[in-house]
Amino acid sequence: MTNATTAIVERYGSDRTRLMDMLWDVQRDHGYLPQDALEDLASALSISANDVLETASFYHFFQTKPFGRHAIYLCDSVMGRNRGHASIRATLETETGTAFGSASALFGLDDTNCIGLSDQEPAMMVDDVVFTKLTPNRVRDIIKALKLGTPAEQIANPGGHARSSRSYVESMVDCNIHQDGPVFFKPGIDYRAVLESCLALTPDEVIVSVTESNIRGRGGAGFPTGLKWRLARDAAGAEKHIICNADEGEPGTFKDRVLLTASPMDVLLGMVISGFGVGSRSGIIYLRAEYWYLKDYLEAQLASMRADGLLGQNILGTDFSFDIRIQMGAGAYVCGDETALIESCEGKRGTPRVKPPFPIQTGYLGQPTVVNNVETFASVTRILEMGAGWFAALGTDASSGTRLLSVSGDCDRPGIYEIEWGTTLNDVLALVGATNPKAVQISGPSGECVSVAQDGARKLCHSDLACNGSFMIFDHSRDLLEVARQFTHFFVDESCGICTPCRAGGVAMLGKIDRVIAGRACQEDLDACQSWGQLMHRTSRCGLGTTAAKPILTTLQKFPELYAAKLQELGHGLRPSFDMEEAVSHYDEIVRAIETEAAQ
Amino acid sequence: MSVSLTIDGKAVTAEAGAPLIDVAADNGVYIPSLCYMRGKPCLGTCRVCSVKINGHVATACTVKVADGMHVSVSDPEVADMRKALVEANFSEGNHNCPSCEKSGRCELQAVGYELEIVVSRFTYQFPERSREDAAQYLFLERDRCIFCQRCVEFVRDAQTGQKIFSIRGRGTTAQIELDVDLANKMTPAEAARAADLCPVGAIIEKGLGYNDPMGQRKFDVKSLRERVLEGEQL
Numbered sequence: 001m002t003n004a005t006t007a008i009v010e011r012y013g014s015d016r017t018r019l020m021d022m023l024w025d026v027q028r029d030h031g032y033l034p035q036d037a038l039e040d041l042a043s044a045l046s047i048s049a050n051d052v053l054e055t056a057s058f059y060h061f062f063q064t065k066p067f068g069r070h071a072i073y074l075c076d077s078v079m080g081r082n083r084g085h086a087s088i089r090a091t092l093e094t095e096t097g098t099a100f101g102s103a104s105a106l107f108g109l110d111d112t113n114c115i116g117l118s119d120q121e122p123a124m125m126v127d128d129v130v131f132t133k134l135t136p137n138r139v140r141d142i143i144k145a146l147k148l149g150t151p152a153e154q155i156a157n158p159g160g161h162a163r164s165s166r167s168y169v170e171s172m173v174d175c176n177i178h179q180d181g182p183v184f185f186k187p188g189i190d191y192r193a194v195l196e197s198c199l200a201l202t203p204d205e206v207i208v209s210v211t212e213s214n215i216r217g218r219g220g221a222g223f224p225t226g227l228k229w230r231l232a233r234d235a236a237g238a239e240k241h242i243i244c245n246a247d248e249g250e251p252g253t254f255k256d257r258v259l260l261t262a263s264p265m266d267v268l269l270g271m272v273i274s275g276f277g278v279g280s281r282s283g284i285i286y287l288r289a290e291y292w293y294l295k296d297y298l299e300a301q302l303a304s305m306r307a308d309g310l311l312g313q314n315i316l317g318t319d320f321s322f323d324i325r326i327q328m329g330a331g332a333y334v335c336g337d338e339t340a341l342i343e344s345c346e347g348k349r350g351t352p353r354v355k356p357p358f359p360i361q362t363g364y365l366g367q368p369t370v371v372n373n374v375e376t377f378a379s380v381t382r383i384l385e386m387g388a389g390w391f392a393a394l395g396t397d398a399s400s401g402t403r404l405l406s407v408s409g410d411c412d413r414p415g416i417y418e419i420e421w422g423t424t425l426n427d428v429l430a431l432v433g434a435t436n437p438k439a440v441q442i443s444g445p446s447g448e449c450v451s452v453a454q455d456g457a458r459k460l461c462h463s464d465l466a467c468n469g470s471f472m473i474f475d476h477s478r479d480l481l482e483v484a485r486q487f488t489h490f491f492v493d494e495s496c497g498i499c500t501p502c503r504a505g506g507v508a509m510l511g512k513i514d515r516v517i518a519g520r521a522c523q524e525d526l527d528a529c530q531s532w533g534q535l536m537h538r539t540s541r542c543g544l545g546t547t548a549a550k551p552i553l554t555t556l557q558k559f560p561e562l563y564a565a566k567l568q569e570l571g572h573g574l575r576p577s578f579d580m581e582e583a584v585s586h587y588d589e590i591v592r593a594i595e596t597e598a599a600q
Numbered sequence: 601m602s603v604s605l606t607i608d609g610k611a612v613t614a615e616a617g618a619p620l621i622d623v624a625a626d627n628g629v630y631i632p633s634l635c636y637m638r639g640k641p642c643l644g645t646c647r648v649c650s651v652k653i654n655g656h657v658a659t660a661c662t663v664k665v666a667d668g669m670h671v672s673v674s675d676p677e678v679a680d681m682r683k684a685l686v687e688a689n690f691s692e693g694n695h696n697c698p699s700c701e702k703s704g705r706c707e708l709q710a711v712g713y714e715l716e717i718v719v720s721r722f723t724y725q726f727p728e729r730s731r732e733d734a735a736q737y738l739f740l741e742r743d744r745c746i747f748c749q750r751c752v753e754f755v756r757d758a759q760t761g762q763k764i765f766s767i768r769g770r771g772t773t774a775q776i777e778l779d780v781d782l783a784n785k786m787t788p789a790e791a792a793r794a795a796d797l798c799p800v801g802a803i804i805e806k807g808l809g810y811n812d813p814m815g816q817r818k819f820d821v822k823s824l825r826e827r828v829l830e831g832e833q834l
Contacts (some may be wrong), residue, residue, distance in 0.1 A: 019645070046762070047762055047764065048757075048763050048779050048782060049779070050766040050768070050779045051763050051766055051776045053766070053777070054766040054767045054768065054777075058767075058769070058770045120668070132757065288704065332770070354642060354643075354644035354662050355662070441692075472763075492771065492772065493771065494771070495771045495772070495775040496770050496771065496774075497747065497769075497770050497771040497772060498645050498747070498749070499644070499645055499647055499747075500645070500647050500648070500685050500688050500689055501647055501688070502648050502688075503747070503771065503772055504687065504688035504691060504692050504722060505688065506772075507772055508688070508691075508722050508723065511723055531684075532684075535684050535685070538657040539647045539650045539657060539659070539681055540647070541644055542643075568807070
């Protein structure tokens with residue numbers, strides 16, 4: 001075994017559950033994961049090499065073949081495609097002399113799904129940094145500089161800001177906070193005072209406070225946060241864990257990135273409060289690999305919290321101890337599912353677990369675990385600062401507080417907006433300067449496509465449009481069938497493949513929408529979409545599979561005319577998808593081959 | 601603790617916490633599955649045991665029986681979902697029963713017969729998949745794999761506890777890998793157990809095939825349904 005691999009394994013205490021970190025370190029040393037390094041890891045951890053590969057091959061950003069000195073991932077999202085992605089892709093191929101999906105000595109190129117920059121597309125990741133609002137000229141400059149040996153980080157951060165600083169993050173990405181509200185991005189919070197007053201309460205009182213605020217989890221499912229904490233507190237287990245889900249993978253959402261940039265302390269303190277309430281000593285932030293550029297900045301925040309006594313042993317001189325580590329993901333949307341995320345934290349493939357048991361009973365390392373969204377933890381800090389009643393008075397009866405919207409697409413001011421629950425769709429569209437909107441994709445591909453004409457008066461709240469924060473606007477020039485196709489493709493791309501309906505159903509639905517777009521579908525195909533969509537929705541194992549048919553089903557519901565215009569009648573009893581020419585073409589070829597052979 | 605529930609209208613009592621799929625079988629109700637093995641942890645991958653519980657669709661292998669459950673297995677809507685899921689498995693691989701060594705012993709084929717499947721409603725994908733034939737006693741015929749995970753979860757190297765079968769990749773292109781070195785440490789009996797565990801003809805013992813004539817094969821002698829209802833561990 002090489003010394004380097006030994007050092008990596010020892011860095012993580014030879015703990016197999018830290019395999020993700022080990023793989024990242026190996027990839028950092030070599031630019032990819034060489035087979036012999038995987039075998040070294042396997043033998044050091046007493047698992048088979050294929051078992052290491054089982055984890056490594058699951059994640060998009062782990063490369064098992066050489067991937068050039070610079071790994072370039074261009075974001076291939078609907079928002080990117082609506083902002084000139086195609087010309088950027090072509091320019092990258094020309095300038096690097098490398099095709100997408102392959103690598104040269106200097107460059108590895110690949111597509112990747114939404115990287116959380118929908119308000120500043122086209123965007124790409126290069127090594128650990130990102131470049132936004134790309135133009136072909138900018139791409140030429142970047143590739144030229146890389147060829148001259150300039151590190152990507154230096155190109156992205158010409159001011160030379162320290163990686164641990166907010167200026168470093170903001171040298172690459174804009175926060176674009178266009179409207180703040182009562183809850184988020186408040187300057188001047190006295191975090192020490194908030195935590196002191198929290199620790200003066202009993203853990204039960206903290207949970208009561210969170211419960212009385214009526215806050216629901218901001219990840220999308222809307223589970224009451226107080227109840228989740230209560231269940232975890234009451235669950236049997238010597239150790240308990242608090243996990244912050246910062247795997248912000250839903251296309252079109254980027255508010256967690258902005259919260260972690262502009263108000264990281266709100267989030268981190270919320271985790272500490274949760275740890276105190278639930279009775280946990282250990283917190284994990286699961287940070288998606290697309291946000292590598294935030295890691296050192298967040299580590300610096302954690303270090304300063306420890307220095308200030310807000311984190312670590314005996315917090316604020318009490319007997320409460322709690323610490324937080326950052327777990328990097330490696331490119332898998334399904335890890336946004338809390339049980340897949342836990343599997344990933346344990347160094348495995350991000351396969352959603354069979355439920356029950358739920359994480360509050362059997363979570364990380366088999367122990368009771370609370371998984372909450374970034375925005376939920378940030379809200380908790382404000383709830384403890386301002387009081388449960390203050391928070392509960394915001395929003396609607398069933399949805400208290402405010403919501404951060406990540407607005408992108410066809411409008412004048414894409415970015416972050418804090419709105420109170422109960423705001424109508426039309427109000428938001430006016431606020432962001434959407435002048436010609438036709439449709440809004442609410443909550444990303446896993447949500448629903450709504451029609452502005454039909455749904456403009458509907459309210460964003462748990463009982464009506466339960467929005468997870470993603471708000472993508474499409475004007476009348478956009479092809480919604482193409483959007484539905486791309487979203488369906490996204491789910492096929494991101495399916496873990498473990499259950500039949502999601503794995504096979506996704507491919508089947510993609511085949512149908514391709515057929516519609518090609519003008520070769522008939523009513524029977526749309527009927528099949530409805531029926532197969534229901535099958536996926538009702539029998540899939542996790543949220544990915546249960547929602548993967550929604551891009552097609554919700555556009556079909558709101559814009560049936562778009563589908564109807566593409567349909568064909570059954571002609572001569574044949575389905576329009578049956579291509580007679582193509583079906584018999586091989587026959588002619590074969591006959592010709594036989595005749596040629598006979599003549600020789 | 602004993603609980604009372606109904607399965608297709610019939611009142612049933614069972615021990616709380618027992619898997620619904622077992623309780624149904626013990627009470628004469630067959631629920632098909634391709635991944636579940638009685639007595640082993642449920643895998644929840646094939647979803648073929650979907651039933652309605654108080655109107656909601658859930659998989660009978662993952663659900664533990666509880667008091668007051670109303671379970672519907674025969675409901676036509678969910679019965680068609682089960683059939684669709686089996687058809688989906690047929691559409692994803694290359695399943696040619698007449699030439700397959702596992703024919704007559706194959707659970708996918710047997711469930712297909714039970715559900716009276718004639719053709720898949722899904723477009724056949726005709727995937728191109730490679731075969732792993734380097735091991736001494738076993739070969740892995742990926743054309744027939746339905747990705748149930750039985751081999752990944754239940755087969756281990758006797759000495760080290762390491763996985764012999766594992767997954768590579770994700771999604772539609774994910775495939776099962778066989779660790780040839782570990783496979784070659786298996787005894788012929790262990791290899792035979794791994795092949796038996798596979799519900800389809802993806803794990804096959806080398807040098808063995810078509811031993812039993814038609815009419816005398818495993819599921820010819822006694823159907824899959826009868827075996828499940830007798831509580832046999834398949």
